[in-house]
Amino acid sequence: MKIVCCLKQVPDAKNVRLDPKTNTLSREGVQSIMNPYDRHALEEGVRLKEKYGGTVVALSMGPPQAEEMLREAIACGADEAVLVSDRAFAGSDTWATTYTLTMAIKAIDGCDLVLCGKQAIDGDTAQVGPGLAHRLDFAYASYVRKVHSIQDNALLLQRMMDDGYDELKVALPALLTVVKEINEPRVPSLKGKMRAKKAEVRRLDAAAIGADPACLGLAGSPTKVFKVFAPELRGDRTMLAGTVHEQASQLAAILHSLQ
Amino acid sequence: MLKIDAEKCIGCGVCEAQCAFGAIEVVAGVAVVNDKCTLCGTCVDNCEVGALAIDAAAQGATVDLAAYAGVWVFAEYRHGALAPVALELLGVGRKIADRKGVSLSAVLLGDGLANQAATLIAHGADTVYQVESPALGNFNDEPYANILEDLIREHKPEIVLAGATAIGRSFIPKVATALGAGLTADCTDLDVGEDGNLLQTRPAFGGNIMATIVCPDTRPQMATVRPLVMKAAAWDGSRTGRVVELDPKHQRLASRVEVLSSVLSDQDRVNLSEANIVVAGGRGLDNEKGFALIRELADLLGGAVAASRAAVDAGWIGYPHQVGQTGKTVAPKVYICCGISGAIQHLVGMRSAETIIAINKDPNAPIFDVATYGVVGDLFEVLPKLIDSLRAQKA
Numbered sequence: 100m101k102i103v104c105c106l107k108q109v110p111d112a113k114n115v116r117l118d119p120k121t122n123t124l125s126r127e128g129v130q131s132i133m134n135p136y137d138r139h140a141l142e143e144g145v146r147l148k149e150k151y152g153g154t155v156v157a158l159s160m161g162p163p164q165a166e167e168m169l170r171e172a173i174a175c176g177a178d179e180a181v182l183v184s185d186r187a188f189a190g191s192d193t194w195a196t197t198y199t200l201t202m203a204i205k206a207i208d209g210c211d212l213v214l215c216g217k218q219a220i221d222g223d224t225a226q227v228g229p230g231l232a233h234r235l236d237f238a239y240a241s242y243v244r245k246v247h248s249i250q251d252n253a254l255l256l257q258r259m260m261d262d263g264y265d266e267l268k269v270a271l272p273a274l275l276t277v278v279k280e281i282n283e284p285r286v287p288s289l290k291g292k293m294r295a296k297k298a299e300v301r302r303l304d305a306a307a308i309g310a311d312p313a314c315l316g317l318a319g320s321p322t323k324v325f326k327v328f329a330p331e332l333r334g335d336r337t338m339l340a341g342t343v344h345e346q347a348s349q350l351a352a353i354l355h356s357l358q
Numbered sequence: 359m360l361k362i363d364a365e366k367c368i369g370c371g372v373c374e375a376q377c378a379f380g381a382i383e384v385v386a387g388v389a390v391v392n393d394k395c396t397l398c399g400t401c402v403d404n405c406e407v408g409a410l411a412i413d414a415a416a417q418g419a420t421v422d423l424a425a426y427a428g429v430w431v432f433a434e435y436r437h438g439a440l441a442p443v444a445l446e447l448l449g450v451g452r453k454i455a456d457r458k459g460v461s462l463s464a465v466l467l468g469d470g471l472a473n474q475a476a477t478l479i480a481h482g483a484d485t486v487y488q489v490e491s492p493a494l495g496n497f498n499d500e501p502y503a504n505i506l507e508d509l510i511r512e513h514k515p516e517i518v519l520a521g522a523t524a525i526g527r528s529f530i531p532k533v534a535t536a537l538g539a540g541l542t543a544d545c546t547d548l549d550v551g552e553d554g555n556l557l558q559t560r561p562a563f564g565g566n567i568m569a570t571i572v573c574p575d576t577r578p579q580m581a582t583v584r585p586l587v588m589k590a591a592a593w594d595g596s597r598t599g600r601v602v603e604l605d606p607k608h609q610r611l612a613s614r615v616e617v618l619s620s621v622l623s624d625q626d627r628v629n630l631s632e633a634n635i636v637v638a639g640g641r642g643l644d645n646e647k648g649f650a651l652i653r654e655l656a657d658l659l660g661g662a663v664a665a666s667r668a669a670v671d672a673g674w675i676g677y678p679h680q681v682g683q684t685g686k687t688v689a690p691k692v693y694i695c696c697g698i699s700g701a702i703q704h705l706v707g708m709r710s711a712e713t714i715i716a717i718n719k720d721p722n723a724p725i726f727d728v729a730t731y732g733v734v735g736d737l738f739e740v741l742p743k744l745i746d747s748l749r750a751q752k753a
């Protein structure tokens with residue numbers, strides 16, 4: 100079984116702080132990390148490989164710097180790493196992204212299973228997984244929190260819903276987006292780190308995946324950013340003073356007035 | 359491509375400071391862009407000397423824009439009930455439809471739909487497209503997406519809205535991809551621009567910036583909308599509308615995914631995204647027992663219980679309760695955070711709440727930066743007193 104894990108390099112929000120005065124982002128010391136949800140997708144891919152055999156390909160679309168993250172993926176158990184990178188991809192929305200990833204997966208001769216994190220923490224759209232499944236013509240399930248087993252060429256799994264969960268049987272080839280509950284990602288082993296150092300990260304550009312330039316990047320994206328602005332400041336903060344008892348009764352009165 | 363006019367650039371560094379992606383650096387007094395640029399446009403808006411521009415290759419419409427008219431909402435129906443967001447979508451959809459002078463339609467898929475179509479009409483729909491089939495009894499991405507895609511191709515609505523719920527966020531992207539339509543996730547504001555295009559505003563980069571998105575060249579314009587943000591239109595039993603029952607082709611109901619069971623679970627049904635009041639606890643609760651206080655307050659207020667990642671990781675409460683970057687995003691009327699310091703990862707999940715009440719021992723905790731009301735104090739003293747006061751109020 101060939102498993103492709105889609106990984107995105109994102110700015111680490113842990114180090115991002117909002118300047119309360121200007122309400123702008125202070126990105127001092129912000130590093131790029133593997134999208135946290137994608138780490139769980141990678142771990143699930145490696146676990147399925149260990150249980151059922153096969154290979155795990157870590158795939159990323161992003162700037163050349165994403166190579167670092169792909170080496171980390173190899174250290175965590177991926178067998179191969181592929182970076183799809185081209186200036187022509189800049190400004191891609193989820194439609195152009197799923198096109199690019201689809202062409203990349205076809206360029207590496209397809210696969211049986213694609214695993215994605217449920218969403219990336221920078222865009223938060225959760226649209227790439229389902230869109231990619233559609234383009235690949237794969238069955239898919241979102242918000243997967245447990246893969247029970249693979250039987251008769253189908254995955255038995257549990258998907259999280261807003262009001263409970265669904266038990267599903269998903270025919271292969273398939274795509275899953277996973278939530279963090281699905282597993283506890285491993286830390287890279289020393290052997291894995293050694294392997295990652297030596298590993299070759301395959302680079303594919305727009306020409307190598309046979310992409311139609313009209314479908315790429317900003318030009319190929321149906322959604323356009325009209326404007327970007329800072330969220331409104333909450334300038335009306337009230338600190339409640341007095342004894343604990345007074346604070347509690349003020350709070351009770353506020354809650355009463357809000358209901 | 360981001361174009362930088364070296365003549366105009368004064369090397370002030372504002373663009374470098376505000377770029378969330380670290381894509382601009384001032385080198386020798388002039389801004390330089392690198393490969394990390396996502397063309398988000400923040401720098402263009404913030405450049406006071408107008409030295410930056412995004413060179414959007416002229417694309418032009420790929421479809422006949424004039425052929426598309428009307429506003430549609432997907433009316434989510436599950437386990438025998440309409441999702442509250444369906445009525446909220448009708449509320450905002452009605453406003454948009456009236457401004458554009460077009461009709462508002464709802465798409466209702468499921469099994470055993472009874473009088474749901476009448477409810478949708480009473481809340482603002484002019485037409486309800488209804489498909490009733492055992493194959494649609496449980497939510498299943500493929501048939502849901504196929505049927506909606508077919509209906510859109512046939513009737514050509516200009517705007518299609520769905521709830522940003524587990525269901526909407528799972529199958530709507532498949533529909534949009536199939537149609538080659540632009541889709542904006544998790545919108546918190548919708549408006550109509552001067553040119554008639556739908557202005558779709560959503561939090562980006564974890565809520566630190568807001569982005570307004572347009573889809574000028576493709577149709578329909580599609581968006582998922584965050585629950586609890588829009589106001590539902592009031593029920594009006596005198597409204598009339600048309601119910602169109604459809605019988606889709608058998609193969610469009612088929613799926614490569616079989617739903618073996620669909621389980622309602624109290625443990626999972628924390629209903630965080632649809633609760634009006636959320637009471638959240640964090641590291642300051644010290645242990646599992648601390649959550650008894652949180653639960654008591656939530657029950658008293660008819661609200662839901664949430665937690666920061668620290669409390670979930672400590673095993674004090676289950677993951678379905680987690681709010682923040684790796685948990686859920688909520689936008690209730692009131693969010694009460696107890697013993698939560700306010701790390702950015704938590705703030706991004708709740709900062710859209712209408713009123714935020716923070717109780718924390720540390721007067722410098724960042725949670726107070728986003729709070730509407732703040733109490734500096736020991737939650738183990740404040741909460742029991744608050745619970746007593748609320749009880750007295752009720753009595």
